[in-house]
Amino acid sequence: MTDVPTEADAPIPLRDAAEQYGATYARLQKAAHDGRLVVDRRIGKNVLVRPSEVQRFLRENGRTRASQSQPSLQEAPLGKIITITTLKGGTGKTTTTFNLGAAFAEQGKRVLMIDIDPQANLTQLCGLTPAPEPTLATAIMQWLRQRAKTLDQTIVETSFGPHAQLVPASLLLSRVERELLHAPRREYVLQELLEDVAPRYDVVLIDTPPSASDLVNNALVAAHEVIIPVIPEPLPVSGLQYSIEDVAKIRETKLNPNLQIRGVLITKVDRRRAQHREAVPQLREAFAGEVHFFDTIIGDATRIVEAQGRQRSVLQYDPSGASSQAYRALVNEVMHEWQPAA
Ligand SMILES: Nc1ncnc2c1ncn2[C@@H]1O[C@H](COP(=O)(O)OP(=O)(O)O)[C@@H](O)[C@H]1O
Ligand SMILES: [Mg+2]
The missing domain is CATH 1.10.1660 (Multidrug-efflux Transporter Regulator; Chain: A; Domain 2)
Known part of the structure; x- marks a missing residue:
């Protein structure tokens, strides 16, 4: 420098x-x-x-x-739990979790990413094969069967640094989902498992599957806040309405009365396409007053995909590029409300 x-x-x-x-x-x-x-x-x-x-x-x-403002690991962990969710697939949930996790880690925050999608895409991006043992699936099974809390034993290191870790997923999660159907207090399992684990981290990021399910409900019940990624195209936009209603339902049914939508993140914006350029302000306007949109938007970027091909965050692969800067700006926006007013 x-x-x-x-x-x-x-x-x-x-x-x-x-x-x-x-x-x-x-x-x-x-x-x-x-x-x-x-x-x-x-x-x-x-x-x-x-x-x-x-x-x-x-x-x-x-x-x-x-x-x-250098973060200090001496400080008490923030213990924030954020679920990244939408019902639509392909809107960038996993990509957001992965790169936001990297951006938090880069700022010296203690980060735990949790993969609760049976497709285990986040797990694969972190360089693990989809069936490592133990995983979130085995931890949930052990809770359901023996009331044993073994989430700690599933946590693995990531390449994002010494304070960024992952709870991996595996296909076994789809069996877990079927078992959950008959379990008492089935929406509260992840919350139980995180009770002793989350307070050790500044931020826990949960990546969800693209369907309404008990797995997603578990992620919504465990969280303080939700980030909803949306791409500026007609179908995902109607998906946004559903996602907002979903969070409201979780609140109103008292499954998690304090759940907040932290913000909607517009992703995969291709500025070369007039439709995308026009859709960004339209989207903000259509939902104005209903939900907060992050100022930061994530462009459609080859660098992000190239980095994923190498199992790297875009911050590792192209640290000074626009996408990396955007994820850093997003971290600042997310943390803005957590910090005492200046
Ligand atoms: N900002 C982006 N620019 C370019 N490609 C992206 C971007 N975000 C996600 N993608 C690609 O789009 C696809 C879907 O993204 P993903 O994060 O897996 O979505 P989801 O988890 O919501 O299904 C992936 O192939 C991913 O590499
Ligand atoms: Mg995904």
Whole structure:
């Protein structure tokens, strides 16, 4: 790292910076206005900023200087549980869990990712074969049969760093799902299993299968907050309505009266497609007042897919790329409400 400006760090217009780093122009404008984002120079109405300063601002959540906000493992863990869910398949649930997990880990947070999808895609992205033992499935079985809590024994390391771990899934989860049907308090199993485990982590991220099921209900009952990824196309949009209603149902039936939708994350946005460009503001407007949308959007990016092919997060594979910056910005947005007001 160097403080000497390099060509790659040449000042760029604020609007370009917003586009490049997946932040809203309004947010950067406001930060530049009140001095939290240091402006390189102003030419008339044009504001120029250095990319490194925008990165610092997004990394620091626009609140403090780098040196003040280094996370410390001395601090008590936050213990937040977030479920990533929608009924639609292919909207980026697993990709969001994986890269958000990496982005939290990069900030020094203690992260546990949980794969509760029998397809075990997250498990595979983490470089494990889909049938490792023990898994979440065996832990649930042992709870159902012997009231034994063995989730701890399923936890494995990931490549995201020493404080980022995974509870893997396997196909056995589909059998677990059938067993759950007849179990008493069947929606509360994951909550029970996490009771002693979650408080050791800053954040627990649960990746869900794309169907209404007892597995998904378990993930919704165990969580404090939900993130709903949606792609800007007509069918997933109606899926969003269902997902919002699903969370409301979990709250109203008192299965989890405090469950909050933390935000909707618009993903796989292809800016070359007019339909996608138009759909983003339309989507925000259609659901305005009903649900919060993250400022950050995730573009449709070859880098994300290439990284997955190598079982790496995009933050590991392309650390300075736009997608990595977007996931970092997303972490800041997610954590914003957890932190005491500045
Ligand atoms: N932002 C993105 N850009 C490009 N491809 C993506 C992006 N997010 C997800 N994908 C790809 O789309 C497919 C579905 O994503 P995935 O995360 O598995 O969705 P889900 O878990 O909701 O089924 C995967 O092949 C994944 O690599
Ligand atoms: Mg998935």
